[in-house]
Amino acid sequence: MINLKFKVENPNQIIEMLSRGSITPVEAIVLLKEIDEKKETTSAKPPGEEKIEDIMKELDNLVGLTKVKQLVKEIQAFVEIQKRRQKEQLISEPLVLHMIFKGNPGTGKTTVARLLGKIFKQMEVLQKGHLVEVERADLVGEYIGHTAQKTREQVRRALGGILFIDEAYSLARGGEKDFGKEAIDTLVKAMEDHKDNLIVILAGYKEEMEWFLRTNPGLRSRFPIQIEFSDYTIEELMEIAKIMVEKRQYKLTPEALAKLEQILKDSQRKANYDKMGNARLVRNLIEKAIRRQALRLVNQKKITREDLIYIKGEDISEIEEI
Amino acid sequence: MNKCIIVGKPNVGKTAFLINFVEYLGVKKLEFNFQLPDGTKLKKKYTYRTALRELVDKTPHKTLSLQSVTVEMPMGKGKKKIQLVDTTGLIDYIHDSEEVRKAISQTISEILDSQIILHVIDGSAVKKKDFFSSPSEVDYQIAQVAHSKKGYVILVNKMDLPEAEEGLKIIKKEFSGNLIIPISAIHKRGFKEVKTFVAYNI
Numbered sequence: 204m205i206n207l208k209f210k211v212e213n214p215n216q217i218i219e220m221l222s223r224g225s226i227t228p229v230e231a232i233v234l235l236k237e238i239d240e241k242k243e244t245t246s247a248k249p250p251g252e253e254k255i256e257d258i259m260k261e262l263d264n265l266v267g268l269t270k271v272k273q274l275v276k277e278i279q280a281f282v283e284i285q286k287r288r289q290k291e292q293l294i295s296e297p298l299v300l301h302m303i304f305k306g307n308p309g310t311g312k313t314t315v316a317r318l319l320g321k322i323f324k325q326m327e328v329l330q331k332g333h334l335v336e337v338e339r340a341d342l343v344g345e346y347i348g349h350t351a352q353k354t355r356e357q358v359r360r361a362l363g364g365i366l367f368i369d370e371a372y373s374l375a376r377g378g379e380k381d382f383g384k385e386a387i388d389t390l391v392k393a394m395e396d397h398k399d400n401l402i403v404i405l406a407g408y409k410e411e412m413e414w415f416l417r418t419n420p421g422l423r424s425r426f427p428i429q430i431e432f433s434d435y436t437i438e439e440l441m442e443i444a445k446i447m448v449e450k451r452q453y454k455l456t457p458e459a460l461a462k463l464e465q466i467l468k469d470s471q472r473k474a475n476y477d478k479m480g481n482a483r484l485v486r487n488l489i490e491k492a493i494r495r496q497a498l499r500l501v502n503q504k505k506i507t508r509e510d511l512i513y514i515k516g517e518d519i520s521e522i523e524e525i
Numbered sequence: 526m527n528k529c530i531i532v533g534k535p536n537v538g539k540t541a542f543l544i545n546f547v548e549y550l551g552v553k554k555l556e557f558n559f560q561l562p563d564g565t566k567l568k569k570k571y572t573y574r575t576a577l578r579e580l581v582d583k584t585p586h587k588t589l590s591l592q593s594v595t596v597e598m599p600m601g602k603g604k605k606k607i608q609l610v611d612t613t614g615l616i617d618y619i620h621d622s623e624e625v626r627k628a629i630s631q632t633i634s635e636i637l638d639s640q641i642i643l644h645v646i647d648g649s650a651v652k653k654k655d656f657f658s659s660p661s662e663v664d665y666q667i668a669q670v671a672h673s674k675k676g677y678v679i680l681v682n683k684m685d686l687p688e689a690e691e692g693l694k695i696i697k698k699e700f701s702g703n704l705i706i707p708i709s710a711i712h713k714r715g716f717k718e719v720k721t722f723v724a725y726n727i
Contacts, residue, residue, distance in 0.1 A: 218630045221626065222562075222627045224619045224620075224623070224626050226619070227616075228616055228617065228629050228633060228663055229662050229663050229666050231633055232633060232663070233666060235670070236669060240673075290725050292721070327600055327605075330605075399599075399604075400603045
């Protein structure tokens with residue numbers, strides 16, 4: 204073959220030699236390939252974006268949610284296989300990925316929705332994979348015609364990602380004359396128009412969402428995926444609390460842990476637990492404890508590193524009724 | 526933006542493939558971006574007919590710049606933009622004209638830059654040992670370089686000509702292990718497979 208007399212390190216030099224006419228195109232390609240191979244062995248690939256495995260790991264790290272995790276994995280596998288089938292030119296199921304999330308506040312609905320956005324972006328199902336969180340007030344207008352306009356505006360923001368409608372059942376609560384119905388109609392039309400570029404998730408309490416689907420029978424078939432988020436157990440909530448304080452570089456003393464557990468147990472018996480319980484209650488308790496610890500320390504003369512890290516039993520206090 | 530580069534020897538039908546493939550993808554306005562070897566950039570709009578008339582020719586080295594068209598490919602839920610780049614024909618020897626040499630250097634650096642390579646070979650010229658477009662050393666070298674790329678496919682062109690069937694067989698043997706799609710650029714044959722390939726690799 205060609206005898207290579209040159210040992211050049213810089214690709215630009217090779218290109219230069221090629222345009223001067225001192226080497227042939229074939230020789231240029233051979234030389235460039237050599238440089239490329241050398242580079243590959245010396246430098247590792249730069250870390251790209253978040254990989255799908257990392258996101259799945261993030262999902263696995265969430266406390267509890269066993270059924271939800273299983274379902275997300277099913278969806279991910281389904282999408283992957285449909286893509287493969289498409290490549291082999293086999294008939295593939297249309298990817299209808301609109302979902303209904305049922306569960307009390309603080310059971311991880313938004314967190315899971317956000318992860319799904321990332322997963323779908325990595326799988327190239329969605330272009331951007333961002334999450335737009337809206338509620339009734341963002342969709343329903345004040346006068347006739349206003350609602351469609353407002354709803355379309357939110358849909359436009361969510362294009363390429365996920366439109367997450369919290370407490371979606373409230374759109375149907377006002378009855379026949381309520382503008383909420385107009386929002387639903389606009390939404391259904393938008394889902395049709397942008398079916399290649401938008402995923403809609405309706406979220407809310409279990410009973411209310413079931414009532415909502417009963418009153419709007421057409422919706423059920425448009426949202427083929429239903430995920431139920433059950434309440435966390437006390438053990439799971441304690442696990443969440445530990446992760447939360449660790450992330451903030453605090454630690455709980457054993458007394459603080461015991462007190463927290465007691466408060467959580469008591470709160471489960473309260474009537475409004477389904478409104479402000481679960482992980483949200485834990486977060487509120489922790490944030491309050493951090494403030495109370497700060498208040499306790501700020502007037503202390505000598506503050507050690509330990510003092511700054513530990514949250515004591517006396518810092519944990521119940522949240523007053525809102 | 527993802528780049529998809531079309532390479533091959535002179536006169537194998539790279540430009541004709543680009544124009545007809547873009548039309549096949551359903552792009553209404555054909556707008557070419559020219560990037561000359563000296564760095565000048567130009568934009569020009571064509572109809573499919575004028576493009577074929579002005580940019581495609583029997584003389585080798587009709588194309589002496591990078592001429593690219595941006596298209597949108599359907600992808601999952603949504604579309605993704607990719608740039609299809611047509612290049613100067615590659616040869617085995619040192620060309621007399623400096624202009625051609627510069628254009629070839631430009632093409633070769635573009636190959637290094639791109640992740641998807643569509644390598645066009647003239648199926649009808651395999652047995653003829655025709656001077657310009659028959660496969661030669663440079664084709665083997667392209668195939669070698671392409672192993673480190675994300676996507677590589679050999680398009681055996683001019684399948685509408687009777688000699689091409691046998692050419693295809695030889696190429697399949699010589700370039701075994703690579704993905705090979707027989708096409709006819711002027712008759713838009715085999716474009717469905719090419720589209721699937723591009724869509725899957727972006």
